[in-house]
Amino acid sequence: MAGTPITVTVDDVAYSDDVEPRMLLVQYLRERVGKTGTLIGCDTSNCGACTVHLDGTSVKSCTMFAVQADGHEVTTVEGLSKNGELHPMQAAFHECHALQCGFCTPGMIMQSIDLIKEHPDPDEETVRNGLEGNLCRCTGYQNIVKAVQMAAKEASSSAQPASASSTGGAI
Ligand code: FES
Numbered sequence: 209m210a211g212t213p214i215t216v217t218v219d220d221v222a223y224s225d226d227v228e229p230r231m232l233l234v235q236y237l238r239e240r241v242g243k244t245g246t247l248i249g250c251d252t253s254n255c256g257a258c259t260v261h262l263d264g265t266s267v268k269s270c271t272m273f274a275v276q277a278d279g280h281e282v283t284t285v286e287g288l289s290k291n292g293e294l295h296p297m298q299a300a301f302h303e304c305h306a307l308q309c310g311f312c313t314p315g316m317i318m319q320s321i322d323l324i325k326e327h328p329d330p331d332e333e334t335v336r337n338g339l340e341g342n343l344c345r346c347t348g349y350q351n352i353v354k355a356v357q358m359a360a361k362e363a364s365s366s367a368q369p370a371s372a373s374s375t376g377g378a379i
């Protein structure tokens with residue numbers, strides 16, 4: 209019954225808890241912290257619905273134990289918007305209608321944010337490869353690819369100095 213003490217920062221708030229060593233990170237996030245935006249589609253590391261960021265890098269939270277997150281920072285899809293404003297990747301998914309039932313969406317968004325950090329101007333194949341661990345049962349991949357490319361373009365244009373962006377030839 210004795211748990212293992214952990215301290216984890218989740219969406220900028222520090223939590224200290226005792227957890228069973230076998231508790232998965234996704235269970236901890238949903239059942240202890242209440243971050244039910246992080247979903248469980250398979251809990252066998254296939255679907256990607258549980259994807260979160262651990263210290264800024266995407267991980268499938270069903271593949272980790274909560275104790276492994278001790279001392280680390282977790283960001284869930286619920287921690288992305290700031291001051292009521294959607295994260296640019298969330299906004300792009302909205303803009304491009306990149307969801308149908310929405311079940312895969314939190315994981316897709318978390319994975320996509322990580323993807324464009326590594327590939328700031330991804331072509332379609334790069335997006336599809338980068339999201340191969342995230343499954344959409346509604347198979348709406350086309351608009352997901354568009355959304356990721358849109359968010360990548362916005363991120364790179366907002367990173368340009370004003371003089372460069374004014375000559376950048378917006379589409
Ligand atoms: S619930 Fe984690 S990969 Fe499916």
Ligand code: FES
Nearest residue numbers: 308312344345346
């Ligand atoms: S939108 Fe339904 S699973 Fe992807």
